[in-house]
Amino acid sequence: MGRLTTHVLDTANGTPGAEIEITLFRHTSAGLIPITRSLTNQDGRTDSPLLEDSDMEPGKYQLQFNTAQYFIRQGIQLDDIPFLDDVVIRFGINDSDAHYHVPLLVSPYSFSTYRGS
Structure with a gap:
């Protein structure tokens, strides 16, 4: 079965983005539905997939990363x-059996993402 994972890299400091709050939402006709909330570990990753197995459903999703609080804690x-309070990434899942990895590379004034493996 498929899974959704993420990780955060702090490109301003060259370190993993530890202890960043992440919220996953699903887009529905009723609006955004929160699915799960996680905190990144010392490696900038969540301890378990955000979605996996039967929870992996095709559809539109949104990851929200609370990056401003992270950078404030970094001094x-x-x-x-x-400028970047929460970074929001909207993406789609088409294949519920695939691994979708959505990394975030972030600094206080920029971010990028891609579909990883």
Whole structure:
């Protein structure tokens, strides 16, 4: 069966993004439905997949990473209204048997992502 995983890399400091809160949502006709909330470990990864097995359903999803709080804990001075407070990545799952890996590379002023393996 398939699974959804993620990890966070702090590109400003060259380290894993540890203790970043991540919320996974599913897009439905009724709006965004929260599925799970996780915290990254010291390696910048979640301890278990965000979705797996029978929970892996085709559809539209959204990952929300609370990055501003992470950078504040790192001692980085952010504006009162941070440029990147929460980073949101919207993506689709078509194959419920596949591994979808959605990494986040982030700094206080930029981010990127890709479909990893």
